[in-house]
Amino acid sequence: MAGWIHESEQASRPMARAGLDAASEMAAAGAELGVANTNFGYDSPRRKHHTLIFAITLAAILLAISLIVPLLPLADPVEPDYDRIAEAPGFEHPLGTDLHGRDELSRVLWAIRTSMIVGVAATGLALTAGMAAATVAVYGGRITDAIFMRTADVFLSFPVVLGAIAIMAVMGPGRRNVFIAIAFFGWPIFARVFRSSLISIREKTYIKAAKVLGAGESRIFFRHVLPNSIPPLISYTAVATGGAILAEAGLSFINLGVQRPDPSLGMMLSESMGQFEPAPWLVIVPGIAVTLMVLIFILIGNSATRALNPRIKKAG
Amino acid sequence: MPLEENTSQGIQALREFSLAIEAGASVGIIGESGAGKTTLAALATGLMKPDSGSIRVDGEELSAPGKTRLRNARIIQLIWQDTAGSVDPRIKAGDIIGEPLSIHGLSGKNEAHDNIAGLLSEVGLPGKLADRYPHELSGGELQRVVIARALAVSPRLLICDEPAASLDAHAKLQVSELLLRLRAERNLALMVIAHDLTLVRRITRELVVMKRGAIVEQGPTEKLTSTPSHPYSQLLIGSDVSGMQAPSPLHAQRSL
Numbered sequence: 001m002a003g004w005i006h007e008s009e010q011a012s013r014p015m016a017r018a019g020l021d022a023a024s025e026m027a028a029a030g031a032e033l034g035v036a037n038t039n040f041g042y043d044s045p046r047r048k049h050h051t052l053i054f055a056i057t058l059a060a061i062l063l064a065i066s067l068i069v070p071l072l073p074l075a076d077p078v079e080p081d082y083d084r085i086a087e088a089p090g091f092e093h094p095l096g097t098d099l100h101g102r103d104e105l106s107r108v109l110w111a112i113r114t115s116m117i118v119g120v121a122a123t124g125l126a127l128t129a130g131m132a133a134a135t136v137a138v139y140g141g142r143i144t145d146a147i148f149m150r151t152a153d154v155f156l157s158f159p160v161v162l163g164a165i166a167i168m169a170v171m172g173p174g175r176r177n178v179f180i181a182i183a184f185f186g187w188p189i190f191a192r193v194f195r196s197s198l199i200s201i202r203e204k205t206y207i208k209a210a211k212v213l214g215a216g217e218s219r220i221f222f223r224h225v226l227p228n229s230i231p232p233l234i235s236y237t238a239v240a241t242g243g244a245i246l247a248e249a250g251l252s253f254i255n256l257g258v259q260r261p262d263p264s265l266g267m268m269l270s271e272s273m274g275q276f277e278p279a280p281w282l283v284i285v286p287g288i289a290v291t292l293m294v295l296i297f298i299l300i301g302n303s304a305t306r307a308l309n310p311r312i313k314k315a316g
Numbered sequence: 317m318p319l320e321e322n323t324s325q326g327i328q329a330l331r332e333f334s335l336a337i338e339a340g341a342s343v344g345i346i347g348e349s350g351a352g353k354t355t356l357a358a359l360a361t362g363l364m365k366p367d368s369g370s371i372r373v374d375g376e377e378l379s380a381p382g383k384t385r386l387r388n389a390r391i392i393q394l395i396w397q398d399t400a401g402s403v404d405p406r407i408k409a410g411d412i413i414g415e416p417l418s419i420h421g422l423s424g425k426n427e428a429h430d431n432i433a434g435l436l437s438e439v440g441l442p443g444k445l446a447d448r449y450p451h452e453l454s455g456g457e458l459q460r461v462v463i464a465r466a467l468a469v470s471p472r473l474l475i476c477d478e479p480a481a482s483l484d485a486h487a488k489l490q491v492s493e494l495l496l497r498l499r500a501e502r503n504l505a506l507m508v509i510a511h512d513l514t515l516v517r518r519i520t521r522e523l524v525v526m527k528r529g530a531i532v533e534q535g536p537t538e539k540l541t542s543t544p545s546h547p548y549s550q551l552l553i554g555s556d557v558s559g560m561q562a563p564s565p566l567h568a569q570r571s572l
Contacts, residue, residue: 209394211362
């Protein structure tokens, strides 16, 4: 009976409501007076999510580029041309050539493709596995919960990159194994976040209200628990995608990821070590690419938190 | 419609509690915090099971095996004290009211819209509110939406747990008028759990004073509020004469 109504929630709600009531009353008053704009400037739908829309647009462009790279009229990213080693950016090679005379633009676009595919797919797999584990843990009873969550704790005690290195050492380097390694060590955080989300939503008064209305368990889960438990994950998923891209770059940097001669941002950075003075584009181009990709996903994560909350949607 | 409860074991939130509510009756329950009022609502709606004793409707046990949750939902409904918390923040008002209709298969796809509009107008709300999210509604509007949701299953007893706790004086008056009208029009029995004596006086004909899970005094609201006989009732009612809140448990304990 202690859990029936949450004390803290009760205490905080009336205050929040009071503020909202005041706002809606003001809005109603404005409407009666025939005032056209009653949102007082902070509810403009255009301003509302502009950061999020901007970041998602950039991510969509990145994804589009990585999907159409094979169709673009680019120079071969793999075939060396020893007559044109480390050429500065120019008409024929807009971003210059690398130490093997390969077109830097072509290589960086192919590398972005690899990063995006590995980052998105690994995060997607980790997310799916984490959500499934959390759902089973929460609904499977105390013992199942303990087994799943202690397993997650064991995984969490490894840093993702370190754990991935261990896996790569066992399974051997390569793009497919990078993806598996990142997902393998990525799922526990999703499981943790989703589990706490599920648990807190399950205790909400509106879940009990649905029970009193006669709703069955599956209806309650799919209609109320799931939709309200996912939003906290969305921001985290975006940030984790950035993290996965960084992890792929890191593993490739130490030569455990994508193998030569295929291009990858981490490998391009490691190959250009010591070349900053003679050929700065070899450092700057992949460096900017990886930084921008990670930043875009972090930006999505941060702005999504605000946009997804119906309560701060208004003031966003 | 007799409704009866007896719990008498362990740490008791309710003990030797027996209450019968007739169809269309209106019963107020008052008592300090922790008197077991909320437990009573949880038991009646099937969220908790009594350790012993029973809850019966027309002589039939509510917790009898079968599709209890579905069956009980259509008999007893609850208006939650935490109104804002009792609705899913991601679901629009119209769909909130439509949910019980779809759970119980009370209206087909085409009728649902009309039924929702009908329920909205029954609680005195314009149909356009159906497209609003809970946070876009005022406290009074949301309270009506929640009442409409409960009415969707045509319950026979509506339990209102502090129905006006978070409302201003005007909305409070409107909600109590609405409840009175619903009782008359639908022959709906009301059980109003409240601290607010003014509200209880306005809505209910019978009054039950509870203390630590037991009934202290019971009788017609009018008589009990004007001449309470038990010292505890006198204290509760006396302290509220000027519309003040009921005494805090600490204060009540010291004074007795």
